[in-house]
Amino acid sequence: MSLETRVMDDLKIAMKAKDEAALRTLRAIKSAIIIEKTAEGASDVITEAQEVKMLQKLAKQRRDSLEIFTKQNREDLAVKEREELAIIEKFLPEQMSPEQLHKEIKAIIEQVGAKSPADMGKVMGVASKQLAGKIDGKAISDAVKQLLA
Incomplete structure (x- = not known):
């Protein structure tokens, strides 16, 4: 099952559950997929390696933001980044110890x-x-x- 299909399925579930954090994150992933597909010189199909690279980029953005918000004592914003990071990591392959x-x-x-x-x-x-x-x-x-x- 492709990442796009999994994201769309989870998006439907999140909409029914009214899960704001999941909706926010899944929409960001969906947006990144669309950007990747429509990039200049890109084909209409994304490889698994491209999917992983894209997800790692999204996760890194969240980690960097989380670090900044934590340093600035902005717990309200840090919580959102933690929630999004947890959801993105569900789609990444298991990480090495x-x-x-x-x-x-x-x-x-x-x-x-x-x-x-x-x-x-x-x-x-x-x-x-x-x-x-x-x-x-x-x-x-x-x-x-x-x-x-």
Whole structure:
């Protein structure tokens, strides 16, 4: 079942339940799908990789906003971001645990022969491709920095 179909089904359920947070979030996802489909040079079909990338972008936006609102003591706005983030994460594939991430990064470091923080670019290039959709890019970056230091 495509992401668009799942979102539309959940949107109907949210409308019947009058769930404002779900409606707000599902409409944002639907909007992102439409933008992705109608982008210049795009085909009418979105691949699963594109769907995951789009959802990760939406989740990252929510995390960044949540961090800002928390720092500014705007709990009213932070609550909305938490609600939306939780709903977006339901559509993302299961994320890797920190232990799994460290194991994968160690294997990639050995594979590319990285020895110092100067080799971070080599590791990040391979890691970003291999782990796309499985974990956030910032978590990958943090793990690479930690293991190369």
